[in-house]
Amino acid sequence: MDFDFSPYFKKYEALVEQIDQIVEKVKAAYPACVNCKKGCTDCCYALFDLSLVEALYLNQKARDAFGADSELMEKANKADRAVFKLKKQASKELKEDRSNEVELLYKMGRERIRCPLLNEREMCSLYADRPITCRVYGIPTLIQGMSHTCGKSGFIEGEKYPVVNMDKLFDQLNRISAEIVEAIQTPYKNMDGLLVPVSMAILTDYNDAYFGFSDEKEDEKDKDEKKDQT
DSSP: OOOOOHHHHHHHHHHHHHHHHHHHHHHHHOTTTOOOOTTOOGGGGOOOEEOHHHHHHHHHHHHHHHTTOHHHHHHHHHHHHHHHHHHHHHHHHHHHOGGGHHHHHHHHHHOOOOOTTBOTTSSBTTGGGOOHHHHHTTSOEEETTEEEOOTTSOOOTTSOOOOEEHHHHHHHHHHHHHHHHHHHTOSOTTGGGOOEEHHHHHHOOOSTTTTTOHHHHHHHHHHHHHHHHO
16 A cells, blocks of 8 residues: 555654553552563453554554564464454344443453464563553553453442543544545545454455455556557
C-alpha cells in the first residue's frame, strides 16, 4: 500500500504515551495492587480486538521485526482459528438470546487464547509495541459500564480505585482510524469501525486490494494498454 501512515502512527504513539503515564501513576499509588512483572503472561491469553490504526501499527512493527517469518505466521494462524471458532459460537448464542449479551461478554472475557507474539521464553516478541489493551491489563478498567481487573492483581472488587475508561479510549482510537479511512479514500467507508484480533492483524496484508483499490487500478491499467495498442 503506497500510503504514508506515519502521521497517524505518531498520533497513536502519543496516545500510548499518555496511557503509559496513567499506568505508571496507578502503579505508584497502589504498588501492592499492581502485580505486573517480568514472566507474568496472564494478559497474553486475553481475548480482545484492535482498532484499524492499532492493527496497521502492529502489522508494520511485526513485519519490520520478523518479515514473513513462517513460525510467527503459523502461531498467528493457530490463534486466529481459535478466535474465529469462539466468535462464531458467541454470535450463535447472541442470536438465540439477545438478553444474554452481558453474560456473554463476561464469558468471552474469560476465554483464554495464547497470543502469537508470546515467544518460547514466555515473553512478548513486540513488548515495546504491544497494544494498549495489553498496557492497561494490570490496572482497573471500565468497559460499557462494567469494571474489570486482572485476576492476579491486588485490587479488591467493590472498592474505589482510579479506572481507565476504555470506551473513551476506543473513541480516540476510532477517530484516528476514521482519519486514515478518509485520507486513503477507500470505498469501504465503514472500515474505521473494523475490529480484528491480534492474530488477524499480523496475518493481514494491508495492500491495495484490502482497501478496495485493486480492481480500479487494474481497469486503468487495461485502458492504458488498450490505448497503447491503438
